[in-house]
Amino acid sequence: MLDTQLKTQLATYLANLKTPVELAVFLDQGVKSKELNELVQEIAAMSPLISIVELDGANERAPSMLVKSVEKNTQIRFAGVPMGHEFTSLILALLHSGGHPIKLDEAIIEQVRQLEGEFVFETYVSLSCQNCPDVVQALNMMAAINPNITNVMIDGSEFGQEVQSKNILSVPAVYLNGEAFAQGRISVAEILKKVDVNAGAREAKSISNKEAFDLLVLGGGPAGAASAIYSARKGIRTGVVADRFGGQVQNTMAIENFISVNETTGPKLVANLESHVRDYDVDIMNGQRVKNIIEADVKGGYITVELENGATLKTRSAVLATGARWREMNVPGEQEYRGKGVAYCPHCDGPLFKGKSVAVIGGGNSGIEAAIDLAGIVSHVTVLEFDTTLRADAVLQEKARSMGNIDIIMNAQTTEVTGDGSKVNGLNYTDRESGESHHLELAGIFVQIGLVPNSQFLEDSGVELTNRGEIIVNNNGETSMAGVYAAGDVTNTPYKQIIIAMGSGATAALGAFDYLIRTPQVDSENNQAA
Structure with missing residues (x-):
């Protein structure tokens, strides 16, 4: 065996x-x-x-x-x-x-x-x-x-x-x-x-009783981990607030472009990241979601971070590294059948559709990789691409087209997920060129159409965002809020890659440290230098 x-x-x-x-x-x-x-x-x-x-x-x-x-x-x-x-x-x-x-x-x-x-x-x-x-x-x-x-x-x-x-x-x-x-x-x-x-209330009280941080990292993905390590190495009080340590990387099966590592998987990389962070004196608060961030009353004062469980934290500086999540189609039926045929992780859920017909929404690298992956498990894969051309790398396109059970439909706008009340049975799409509507009978739909930045908690904070919700940063990772820096996929960096997120995380932490040493600490309550 x-x-x-x-x-x-x-x-x-x-x-x-x-x-x-x-x-x-x-x-x-x-x-x-x-x-x-x-x-x-x-x-x-x-x-x-x-x-x-x-x-x-x-x-x-x-x-x-x-x-x-x-x-x-x-x-x-x-x-x-x-x-x-x-x-x-x-x-x-x-x-x-x-x-x-x-x-x-x-x-x-x-x-x-x-x-x-x-x-x-x-x-x-x-x-x-x-x-x-x-x-x-x-x-x-x-x-x-x-x-x-x-x-x-x-x-x-x-x-x-x-x-x-x-x-x-x-x-x-x-x-x-x-x-x-x-x-x-x-x-x-x-x-x-x-x-x-009673666990939530006890936890919130415990978190609220923590001493103020010098630098608080919001997010535990590659950018957040890098920020925490670079911060802790400076000898300042560092904390990490994370919904789940590792973030989106946890869902990545194969990583082959991480320099110096020929190949690895997301879970392995995340385990190494967490182990590295824990080598330092970093307070990791896992399983926590940020609700709001409030700017200090005066420059050099304490920034307030509110969590969804009701806890509050104080910090002199912060790095926002909350990452991104899978983009949804936002069509009727998607939420109703989420987890009942509508899926976002082909590696996780693909085996449940063995021998059945499925669709992949999206013709980028993730979509075509998903189609190739699924083709070895399911009976048939239909790729629906909104545009007139696929955006995936040529080698992936060639591989997909060589497989006998993958069809690719261009100019296809998904309009509805259909089901029988308990599970998916198909989808409707419109041919954008002819305007004709079509129906595909399917057992599953895998959505692979990119990422949405996790920045909703900043909408009323005053932190400047792009029209796509990305945090705007300068070359030092600095945001429009004093003492607040940002890194990784949640920012307006043009390329969403693990290695780039790590680099930007280090940059943001160094930028925040530079802010701390150049900004006198102020007691926000009486505006006196500490």
Whole structure:
């Protein structure tokens, strides 16, 4: 089942087990059951602390496996064979069940431990989804801490009937005690906010009680990470407020133009970014959204940052690095069928449309790459491009046109997403040249039409924006608000690239530091120099 390299890697990790772990498998006569049984046997042979037990599998999914801590009586489950992106989830489940320390803040661990009641989580994934492991691992950590919490990773391609009965067309999809709980990426902190009713208020109070920062970075993508590192290296008090660390890069599967790194993936790059930031004394406040930024009363005074949870922070300077999000079509039916056939991540959700017909909206690099990717999974892909020519690189166009199951329609304006009330069944588009309307019967629609800057919180702030909502900056990353700088995809930089975002993040932090050393600190309340 496992090749030599994986066996060596796994054996090294399992040497860190401290307490006994029991494994149980629930099998049928299928090929996947044979694979899972072989995997469990190989794992058990690698450590004397791992044993295989027989349990009643009458009400269990097959194939599936259970990872149980003998000492704490906690349980983590995997329905299907946890390979691909979920192999790491399996390794961590074994380690955490065997007493290896969980890398969470002690306050978070204690909050999870104190949760009362029964929490049965089911997480539907595809093994090619790079976002799914984060959710699976977050819930698995909670299950490893509190025996009242269980989580089962369910491979959607292996348990198609369940997926269809629940009308799951986007992953990760999380259910709690049989009810829909969350769609897409979600962290431990965000889960706790939903299940612990008092968590939000406690968190807001804790954040509001923090001392003022010298530089506060809003955003945790490549630009924000670079800003935080450059700021912290100057020895000033630095904080990061991020909706989710890594931002849009988390959804990028293949990165091949990051100089000095031949190839990597978004999740790997984000993990390295966060690790690098944490090497410094940076206060990371993850899972937080900015509501407003208020200019200081006087130059050199404190800027106020308001968060959506009601918390407020004070800082002498700030770097806005909130990035961008996928642009939506803004047509009837899009929001109604979002997650029910309308998708934005082909790597995550493509496997759920195996053997079906789908459309890709957009003929740029991301759109044509998505079409090529999907063509190996689905039966047919139709690319709809609004313009008269494709904007994708020539090599991508050539590849797409060489594939027998990709059609490309130019001059196509999507006008409506259609469905049967529960899922997508097609779309309507207008031929912009002839004015004729057409209908395509489809199971899924992947929207790949560019990015929108995450700058809505600045609309009434006084920070100058372009007509597209981008923050206007000068060569130093300076905005129109004193002490506030900006970097990355949220700005009016002409090229939205990871390496450019990192460079602009460093520039903004250096610009902010220059502002700090040249601007006397002022107590905003009495306008006196500190």
